[in-house]
Amino acid sequence: MYQYYCLNPIAEVGLKNFDGSYARTDRITDADAVLVRSAAMHDMDIPECVCVIGRAGAGVNNIPLGKCSERGIAVFNTPGANANGVKEMVLAGLLLASRDIIGGHYWVRSERQNEDLAQLAEKQKKAFAGNEVMGKKLGVIGLGAIGILVANAAAALGMEVYGYDPYISVNAAWKLSRDVKHITDVNDIYQECDYITLHVPLMDSTKGMVDASVFAQMKSSAVLLNFARGPLVDTKALVEALRTNRIRKYVTDFPESDIASLKNAIVFPHLGASTAESEDNCAVMAVREVRDYLENGNIHNSVNYPNCDMGVCRFAMRVTIIYRNIPNMLSKFTAAFGDLGINIERMSNEAKGEYGYVIMDLANEADDMSIEAIRKIKGVLKVRVL
Numbered sequence: 001m002y003q004y005y006c007l008n009p010i011a012e013v014g015l016k017n018f019d020g021s022y023a024r025t026d027r028i029t030d031a032d033a034v035l036v037r038s039a040a041m042h043d044m045d046i047p048e049c050v051c052v053i054g055r056a057g058a059g060v061n062n063i064p065l066g067k068c069s070e071r072g073i074a075v076f077n078t079p080g081a082n083a084n085g086v087k088e089m090v091l092a093g094l095l096l097a098s099r100d101i102i103g104g105h106y107w108v109r110s111e112r113q114n115e116d117l118a119q120l121a122e123k124q125k126k127a128f129a130g131n132e133v134m135g136k137k138l139g140v141i142g143l144g145a146i147g148i149l150v151a152n153a154a155a156a157l158g159m160e161v162y163g164y165d166p167y168i169s170v171n172a173a174w175k176l177s178r179d180v181k182h183i184t185d186v187n188d189i190y191q192e193c194d195y196i197t198l199h200v201p202l203m204d205s206t207k208g209m210v211d212a213s214v215f216a217q218m219k220s221s222a223v224l225l226n227f228a229r230g231p232l233v234d235t236k237a238l239v240e241a242l243r244t245n246r247i248r249k250y251v252t253d254f255p256e257s258d259i260a261s262l263k264n265a266i267v268f269p270h271l272g273a274s275t276a277e278s279e280d281n282c283a284v285m286a287v288r289e290v291r292d293y294l295e296n297g298n299i300h301n302s303v304n305y306p307n308c309d310m311g312v313c314r315f316a317m318r319v320t321i322i323y324r325n326i327p328n329m330l331s332k333f334t335a336a337f338g339d340l341g342i343n344i345e346r347m348s349n350e351a352k353g354e355y356g357y358v359i360m361d362l363a364n365e366a367d368d369m370s371i372e373a374i375r376k377i378k379g380v381l382k383v384r385v386l
Contacts, residue, residue: 002022003024003033004018004022006034008039010056011283011284015283029049030049033050033054033290035286041063041064044064051074051294052073053068054289054290056283057077057282058079059229075302075303076303079301082278082279083145084277085272087146089268090225090272091150091153093227093253093266094133094154094197097195098130098132100129101128103128134157136195137194138151138161138195139163140162140164141196141198142200142228146199151163151177152176160181161177161180162183162189163176164182164186191218191219194221195222196218196223198232201229202231208231208234211234212240215241218241219247221247226250226254238259248264253272255270285301289301296311298359306351306357316364317361317386318362318385318386320359320386321374321384322356323357325352325355326379330349332377334347336374336377337366340373342363346361347360371385
């Protein structure tokens with residue numbers, strides 16, 4: 001029986017996807033799998049028994065990927081499961097930045113005791129006038145699961161939408177509305193668009209990507225929206241841009257005191273995926289990924305190892321191997337099983353950066369000594385027998 005441990009509350013609709021061969025444990029030291037949302041794992045002592053971590057969400061900044069990769073722990077996330085929730089939050093931010101809805105709301109609350117409120121509002125409402133988004137230019141930087149939904153929805157609202165993503169997949173491109181104009185130079189978005197929304201992952205190459213030089217290119221009437229990751233925008237440059245009215249507004253889902261104190265910033269407490277639907281979708285997807293990996297060795301949406309799928313094993317035994325992506329590793333595995341007189345009926349091998357992953361279906365069962373011989377091959381990180 002497999003055991004799983006939840007570091008955060010995980011939606012019950014997801015946990016129901018575990019069948020009778022799984023049991024929930026209150027001790028991580030007994031767990032084969034860990035399910036997590038936002039809990040920080042960098043300082044945790046992850047026990048040897050853990051072989052998979054399922055993140056019910058997209059970002060994995062809270063997980064020590066390097067340590068996990070070196071120890072043969074597969075880390076999964078759930079891209080796209082919360083995409084609609086974030087998309088709706090981006091659209092809300094877009095509208096709140098366009099019209100002073102928040103200011104109007106607080107003015108009404110401040111005058112709620114006034115018996116002439118309705119008449120006074122007719123005179124006061126011009127102070128909260130704004131602009132319509134229809135016909136305005138929106139630049140979407142990053143056309144992944146969320147970026148595509150935002151771009152398509154904005155186009156449906158009548159906006160002139162420009163999309164930038166040098167790494168857009170063929171599948172993603174098929175989902176993109178024909179009304180979205182593909183841009184090959186991101187600077188065109190910075191210089192031309194009235195609204196700019198970020199939808200790229202946080203990596204060394206994207207950290208602080210919106211800096212002083214980028215703000216210098218933007219229109220003074222531009223609105224920047226960041227519902228991806230806070231550090232994509234250089235905080236010092238942003239504060240200066242807002243204080244000097246270099247840009248009109250900044251809308252973000254990542255609260256920082258320096259930014260929240262500025263009047264032309266709209267800051268939310270990380271609400272993008274905080275919907276019942278998003279939490280359910282993420283939980284269901286994470287559990288399914290974890291199960292497929294534990295039971296069949298298949299990998300989908302791992303952030304540290306390559307995708308690899310051989311369906312269900314129909315032979316005597318399935319063996320999976322996580323290894324360093326160095327020359328001749330695959331030949332060492334096949335030779336080792338050949339020397340043991342074990343025939344490999346089916347095999348799938350994939351690599352991703354520094355790591356490789358192979359699934360082998362064997363014609364007859366290998367004993368513990370044979371598997372141990374595979375584990376001792378230099379460069380092997382983890383061997384699992386299914």
